[in-house]
Amino acid sequence: MLEFTEAKTQRMIETQMGHRDSSKLISHIESFKPKNVLEVGCGYGRNLLLFNPKIKITGIDFSPSMLKHAKNFCKNKKNINLIQMNIVDELDKFKDNSFDVVFTDTVLAHIPDKDIAKVIDEIKRIAKLRVIIKEADKRKRKLFQILFKKW
Numbered sequence: 001m002l003e004f005t006e007a008k009t010q011r012m013i014e015t016q017m018g019h020r021d022s023s024k025l026i027s028h029i030e031s032f033k034p035k036n037v038l039e040v041g042c043g044y045g046r047n048l049l050l051f052n053p054k055i056k057i058t059g060i061d062f063s064p065s066m067l068k069h070a071k072n073f074c075k076n077k078k079n080i081n082l083i084q085m086n087i088v089d090e091l092d093k094f095k096d097n098s099f100d101v102v103f104t105d106t107v108l109a110h111i112p113d114k115d116i117a118k119v120i121d122e123i124k125r126i127a128k129l130r131v132i133i134k135e136a137d138k139r140k141r142k143l144f145q146i147l148f149k150k151w
Helices: 006-015 022-030 064-073 113-126
Strands: 036-040 056-061 080-084 099-105 127-137 142-149
Touching: 022 099, 022 127, 036 113, 056 064, 064 080, 099 113, 113 127
Parallel strands: 036 056, 036 099, 056 080, 099 127
Antiparallel strands: 127 142
16 A cells, blocks of 8 residues: 655645535535535545535544544544554454445555455445545546445
8 A cells, every 4th residue: 555654744735736626526425415425545634524414424544644644633623533544454344234324535556456345345344335446547537436335
């Protein structure tokens, strides 16, 4: 997995890298009326702050540098919980159907190919209502979303 250094994290924050489309994504998630949401790979927390404060939000990320900034960004938000976690090996710490909605935003590109199916299976297991996976194909500069309905 790609490690985010303090300098790289700071550049992302300063340029609001990846901020485009965040409000649309959050509005879409909120349309399902979730009580609790998990963002897998929350980075420095740009998506977390956009949620309605009545929704309990958990953000996980493996990067200590990213989480340090996320904690600073979200310090006044009582509805946001941040956890350092390796998503390849530690999603099994959550019980089945732990979150109404689980989503990623340009995260799977940082996961080794051999682990992507495992991560998606775990995400589906811990989601109660919906899974939303938003990724960008940098080579083609296209954005795509994969929506899973809990069946």
